[in-house]
Amino acid sequence: MKRFASTIIVLLILLTVGVGVATAQATWKPNKPITIIVPWGAGGSTDQVTRICAAEMEAALGQKIVIVNQPGASGSVGTKNAMDAPKDGYTWTAGAAADLATYKVQGMLDTDIRTDWNIYLSVANVSVVGVNVATPYKTFQDLLDAFKKKPGQITVATAGQSSAGHIGIEMIRKYTGIDYKHITYDGGAPAVIGCVSGETQATTQLAVEQANMIRGKAIRPLAVMSNTTLNLDGYGEIPPITNWIPDFKAGSNYFGIFIPKGVPQNVIDTVEKVWKDVIFNSQKIKDYAKANGAMFAPSYGKEAQDRAFAYYQPVAWLYYEAGKAKVSPDTVGIPRP
Template sequence: MIRRRQTLALALATTAAPSLVRAQGSAAWRPTRPIRLIVPFAPGGSNDIVGRIVGDAAGQILGQSIVIESRAGAGSVIGTEVAARAPADGYTLLINSAHATVPAIVARVPYDAINDFVGIAIAGFSPHVLVASPQLPITTAQELVALLKANPGRYNLATAGIGSGVHVAAELFRSVAGIQAELVHYRGGGPSVAALMANESQFGTPTMASSLGQIRGGSIRALAVASAERSPALPNVPSAPEAGLPRFIFEEFFPILAPKGTPPEVVAALSTAFQTAINQSADKMNEMAGVRPRAGYETPAKVMDLVREGVEQYTAILRAAGVQPE
């Protein structure tokens, strides 16, 4: 039943964007060389995984390869600045699930997260997951909270870098659970999950995409999904309310963006190609990364509206947790 509803939603999403299809047909823009899709994190994280899945499908539609370029550093700021300063010709794109979190937590951002970009598509949405090293003597979220409260500051909490969505999720967990732990910022979701596997950090709030394989393989232990309901990708893992953390609700979204000034006909062609690719890749993204598309973000304006709302939401979460920009 869930898959049937998803299929219907994706069909509606496809038919909801006729203007994009017409725009592409009238503009007839087609790339004549490979397009680079900048991932501002280390390989193996959620953006890398989703970018490769969607980029491969979009490249086939456009008739040119979409090459993933990893530009990790500074919680996605380095790679995102490269994208913002790139020629606005359609040959440089960005996928960054931390795009809306960075302005909320980084004091001096060298670009404008909203005004320096134009929206192409939203690849999908995915909740974060509360996980722990199997070496910790706990099996539930409440046991983890009790252990942390009994040992304030003793255990490390892994993030994917300052300003990343994982960082915001970690601050939200610290706030709602009322615990103290040492934040350790890694250079992306992949390295942060590797640290959990090695017990270098003892618990974390990674994205589902970057941790799904390790959870299924048993190398890290999932305690709760940060959503109001269970995820079809991890049906045996309790939701946040079921785990006793009803306010630990946090999901990432994956905006695909182009530099401001990209010609409208190029934006329309890219948007149409990526929307089609996202719909075609829905099952694969859910299976490999726990990421599901959602209707309602089929225009550049809607994409940027979501980014703007995200900046406001994440800023509110962090300020409520007592976190100021660094």
């Protein structure tokens, strides 16, 4: 009996030690700063929310997170640099999941969001059709009429091919048959400034990128690319584009932080815990979303992949049908909706 009791005690001790070791192995304690490559210019939608998320995560990780802006080729340059960095967990990237998911379709980057990346989503954004205040366009119908009257002449600022703004104007083109003159910039913020300064007549970048200029009456918002009204803090209501294009369908454009697969598992386990404990409960991100016309929508793992897919699937086919894709989406695992 004594021998049996002793055996049980030894087994319990070993089990306790084993659990302790497993817990220690699952916790990543970074011993140097983490770099997040933002593959777009400073001040844009990716830059904005990534800086807030990084600041929120630093205390939980016990380490500084450094943001490095590396714009170029619609975000593919900075993303590739994150892919090529050592798989030690210290180099991440960020952006719209739809961009990451369609680089391969567009022939920009040979990567697959589902097999090559761990994704951590924070907010969902919507695009706004905004115009320079000196233009004569007072309603979206005015702008639509101008597109039709002057095909290929109305200038539209976006952050480049595959950006949210480019997706937005291409969706309008799909539903209405209009043509436009595409003027590209190295990020959403520069695109918005381009519209404000008069370099372009319109922009279709995200609400979060136009919000301050709208509040400052430097951009006139004509429509939000949604089927519901956007109530923007400090401005008021922006009508939905479905008032003019009833069958217009736009999903939620999710943004987040992306970590290449192949890094140590304890990095992923730790980041998932921090995302769940910190980002899911972040009042700063909630306040940012509310003030700038975004939706607070954190997720990770399969849920994040499923949310992202619901948006990038039709986007990939939009590019293909517009002749802007290098390969058919179904050849890279994205079936037709």
